[in-house]
Amino acid sequence: MDGHLRVDxxxxxxxxxxxxxxxxxxxxxxxxxxxxxxxxxRAWLSEPGRIERHGGRPVWRWGPSSPQVLLLGHLDTxxxxxxxxxxxxxxxxxxxxxxxxxxxxxxxxxxxAALSMVSAHPEGFCGMLLTTDEETGSxxxxxxxxxxxxxxxAVFVLEPSADGxxxxxxxxxxWYHLTFTGRAAHAGLDPERGINASVEAAHFITEAxxxxxxxxxxxxxxTVMTSGTTSNTVPAEAALTVDVRAWxxxxxxxxxxxxxxxxxxxxxxxxxxxxxxDRSALESALSADLFARAQxxxxxxGLPELSSRPVxxxxxxxxxxxxxxxxxxxxxxxxxxxxxxxxxASVSSMDERARLLAGLLSAIGGAA
Numbered sequence: 001m002d003g004h005l006r007v008d009x010x011x012x013x014x015x016x017x018x019x020x021x022x023x024x025x026x027x028x029x030x031x032x033x034x035x036x037x038x039x040x041x042r043a044w045l046s047e048p049g050r051i052e053r054h055g056g057r058p059v060w061r062w063g064p065s066s067p068q069v070l071l072l073g074h075l076d077t078x079x080x081x082x083x084x085x086x087x088x089x090x091x092x093x094x095x096x097x098x099x100x101x102x103x104x105x106x107x108x109x110x111x112x113a114a115l116s117m118v119s120a121h122p123e124g125f126c127g128m129l130l131t132t133d134e135e136t137g138s139x140x141x142x143x144x145x146x147x148x149x150x151x152x153x154a155v156f157v158l159e160p161s162a163d164g165x166x167x168x169x170x171x172x173x174x175w176y177h178l179t180f181t182g183r184a185a186h187a188g189l190d191p192e193r194g195i196n197a198s199v200e201a202a203h204f205i206t207e208a209x210x211x212x213x214x215x216x217x218x219x220x221x222x223t224v225m226t227s228g229t230t231s232n233t234v235p236a237e238a239a240l241t242v243d244v245r246a247w248x249x250x251x252x253x254x255x256x257x258x259x260x261x262x263x264x265x266x267x268x269x270x271x272x273x274x275x276x277x278d279r280s281a282l283e284s285a286l287s288a289d290l291f292a293r294a295q296x297x298x299x300x301x302g303l304p305e306l307s308s309r310p311v312x313x314x315x316x317x318x319x320x321x322x323x324x325x326x327x328x329x330x331x332x333x334x335x336x337x338x339x340x341x342x343x344x345a346s347v348s349s350m351d352e353r354a355r356l357l358a359g360l361l362s363a364i365g366g367a368a
Contacts, residue, residue, distance in 0.1 A: 005113050005117070005350075005351045005354055005355070007347060007348075007350065007351060009043075010106075010109055010110070010113060010347075010350045010351065010354070011091060011096065011347060011350075013040050013043070013044075013109045013112070014096060014101060014105055014106045014109045014345070014350075015089050015096075015098075016036060016040055017033070017036060017037065017040060017075075017100075017105040017108060017109065018084075018089045018096075018098040018099065018100055018101050018105050019084060019089055019098070020032050020033045020036040021033075021077070021079065021080075021081045021082070021083060021084060021099065021100075022075055022076050022077055022100065022132065023076065023077060023078070023079060023080050023081060024076040024077070024078070024132065024133055024134075024135045024136045025136070026080075026081060027056075027057065027058075029081055030057065030058055030075065030076055030132040031058045033075045033076075033132070034051055034058040034059065034060050034075060034130070034132065035051065037049075037060050037075055037108065037130060038050075038051055038060055040109075040112075041060075041062065041112050044112035044113055044115065044116040045062060045112060045115055045116065046116075047062070047063070048062075049061060049062035049128070050062070054140065054141065054143070054144045055133075055139075055140030055141065055143070055144070056140060057131070057132050057133055057140045057141070058132055059129065059130060059131050059132060059141065059144065060075065060128075060129075060130040061127065061128065061129055061130075062115075062127060062128040063126055063127030063128060064124045064125075064127050065127065065147070065148065066127075066147065066148060066149070066150040066151045066152070067124060067125060067126050067127030067148075067151065067152065068124065068125050068126070068151055068152060068153050068154070068364075069125060069126045069127075069152065069153065069154045069155075069156070069361065069364055069365075070126075070127055070128070070129060070148055070149055070152050070154075070155045070156070070320075071111045071114075071115070071126070071127070071128040071129070071156050071158060071357075072128075072129055072145070072148075072155055072156070072157050072158065072316055072317070072320065073104055073107060073108050073111060073128075073129075073130050073131075073157070073158035073159070073332070074104060074130060074131045074132065074133075074134035074135070074138075074316070075105070075108065075130050075131070075132050076131070076132040076133060076134060076135050076136075077099055077100035077103065077105075077135065078103075078135050078339050079099035079100060083099040084098065084099060087099055087341060087343075089101065091347065093347075094346055094347050094348050095335075095344040095345070095346065095347070096335075096344060096345045096346075096347055097342075097343065097344045098343070099343070100343075101333070101335075101343060101344065101345045102160045102333050102335040102336065102337060102338055102343045102344060102345045103159070103160050103338040103339065103343065104158055104159055104160050104332045104333065106160075106332065106333035106335075106345040106350060107158035107159065107160055107331070107332020107333045107353075108130060108158060108332075109350070110158065110331075110332060110333065110350055110353050110354040110357065111128060111158050111332075111354075111357065112128075113350070113351075113354035113358075114354045114355070114356075114357035114358040114361065115128065115358075115361075117354065117355065117358035118358050118361050118362055118365070124151075125365050126361060126365070127148065129144070129145070129148050131144070131145070131316070134315070134316055137278065137279075138316055138319065141316070142319060145316060145319055145320065146319070146323060149320050149323055149325045152320070152325045153325070153326065153364075154290060154325070154326050154327075154328070154364060155317065155320040155321075155325050155326070155327045155328070156290075156327075156328055156331050156357060156360065157315055157316060157317040157320075157327065157328070157329040157330070157331060157332075158331055158332040159315045159317070159329055159330055159331075159332050160330070160332045160333040160334070160335060160338060160345070161330040161331075161332065161333070161334050162334075162335070162336050162338075163307075163309075163334070163336075164304070164306075164307070164334045164349065165306075165307045165308055165309035165330065166291055166294060166306060166307070166308050166309075166328060166329065166330040166331065167282075167287075167308070167309060167310070167311050167315075167317070167328075167329035167330035168282075168284050168287040168288065168291050168308040168309070168310065168328070168329075169247060169281070169282055169283060169284050169287070169310035169311070170281065170282035170310070170311055170312075170313065170314055170315060170317060170318055170321075170329060171217070171245040171246055171247055171281055171310075171311070171312045171313070171314065172245070172246050172247075172248070172249060172251075172252045172277065172278075172279055172280045172281030172282075172314065172318060173243070173244070173245055173278045173279045173314045173318070174243075174244035174245075174246075174252050174255065174256060174275070174276060174277045174278055175241070175242070175243060175244070175275040175276075175278050176241065176242040176244070176259055176273060176274070176275040176276065177239065177240070177241050177273075177274045177275050178201070178204065178239065178240045178241075178242065178271060178272070178273055179237070179238070179239050179240075179271060179272045180197040180198075180200040180201045180204075180237070180238040180239070180240070180264075180269065180270075180271045181197060181236065181237060181269065181270040181271065181272075182194065182195030182196055182197035182199075182200065182234070182235065182236050182237070182238075182266070182268075182269050183195040183234070183236055183268070184229075184233055184234055184235070184236035185233070185234040186232065186233065186234075187231075187232045187233055187234055188232060191234055194234030194236075195234070195236075195266050195268055195269050196234050196235055196266075197227060197228075197235045197236055197237050197238035197269070198227040198228060198235045198238050199265070199266075200238065200264055200265060200266060200269050200271065201225065201227065201238040201240050203264075203265050204240065204262060205222045205240070207262060208220050208222060208242060208258075208259070208262075209221075209222070211254075211255050211258045211259075213251070216246070216247065216248075216251055217245075217246065217247045218244075218245070218246040218247070218251045218254075218255065219243075219244065219245045219246075220242065220243075220244050220255060221242065221243045221244075221245075222240060222241070222242050223241045223242065223243050224239075224240070224241040225238065225239065225240045225241070226238070226239045227239070242259075244256075245312055246281060247281055247283070247310070248281050248283060249277075249280045249281055249283075249322075251281075252277045252280065252281065253277070256276055256277055259273065260273065278314075279314040279318035279319060279322070280318055280319075280321070280322035281318065281321075282314075282315075282317050282318045282321040282327060282329065283321065284310075286321045286324070286325070286326050286327055287308075287321070287326065287327055287328050287329070289326060290326050290327070290328040290360075291306070291308055291328060293360065293363060293364070294306055294328060294356065294360055296363075297356060297359040297360050297363055298356055298359075300359070301355060301356070301359050303352055303355065303356055303359075304352065306356075309330075311330075315329055317329040331353065331356070331357055332353070333345040333346065333349070333350070333353070334346045334349035334353065335349075
């Protein structure tokens with residue numbers, strides 16, 4: 001492993017990336033951040049990256065299309081264009097602030113820095129993929145990610161870490177959109193002639209929350225609901241969104257079966273379901289070996305001792321783990337405040353995390 005990192009270079013590259021705002025739903029902005037990433041990466045990488053489009057969205061790639069080890073990240077953020085006017089990029093002591101600095105533009109820079117420190121590796125060994133739709137579920141990128149891990153024996157995800165702990169488990173996510181159809185009637189003159197869609201939705205909600213299992217960490221949360229038209233009309237339509245999180249695929253499947261087997265109360269009411277299991281859980285069985293190796297690398301390099309933590313949010317690491325590829329997440333920036341105004345990333349941790357990732361790549365490359 002070669003090279004030493006200058007903190008000023010890491011911070012400056014992060015600044016340039018953060019100041020190109022890139023909300024997921026703004027394709028023009030995402031195209032601009034991919035261009036910026038392509039230019040910035042040249043300072044770190046011996047071979048240039050490339051800009052591609054997939055599913056109508058810009059992506060950035062480096063190295064072989066189907067490597068043995070994939071560094072996976074994203075360049076989109078949850079912040080709308082103009083946020084920099086309110087939350088500018090700033091450095092105050094050990095903290096960098098700005099929209100997307102923690103989630104996950106500092107981590108992208110760390111990935112480039114890590115690659116710059118690996119002097120040699122087997123042909124076709126390592127690649128890097130940065131998408132632009134992760135924050136909204138990676139719907140356009142899923143096929144591309146699946147293609148990129150065809151030959152992979154490891155995926156390192158550059159998502160951030162709130163306290164430096166690597167993410168060895170992530171809850172799986174399921175989403176359901178339910179539509180209930182009844183029959184409208186005047187609420188005062190003849191309510192009995194109506195079929196109340198709100199009541200059907202209420203019956204579903206009452207049962208659905210009971211499908212949660214706190215002991216297993218399974219949550220079933222009704223979120224957005226709309227119903228009715230006027231205050232004196234029996235609602236003919238109701239719509240409901242339900243969020244499900246679980247630590248295992250088995251739990252996701254249990255709740256999914258309960259959703260689909262639920263029965264309406266009124267014999268003439270109707271309903272429809274869209275959605276289902278979205279991202280399978282990242283279970284510890286697919287991260288344990290990589291985490292143990294990361295611990296050994298950190299120890300050998302004299303880096304701080306590594307810890308791990310399960311987290312409730314999903315990432316693209318859920319997708320790679322669902323395909324059976326060993327996946328280690330949380331290798332990006334250390335800081336806090338993802339999706340919040342107080343978002344920040346640690347300056348001093350950038351060098352440590354880049355060297356850890358470089359050490360992992362060297363260790364796995366040496367065993368290839």
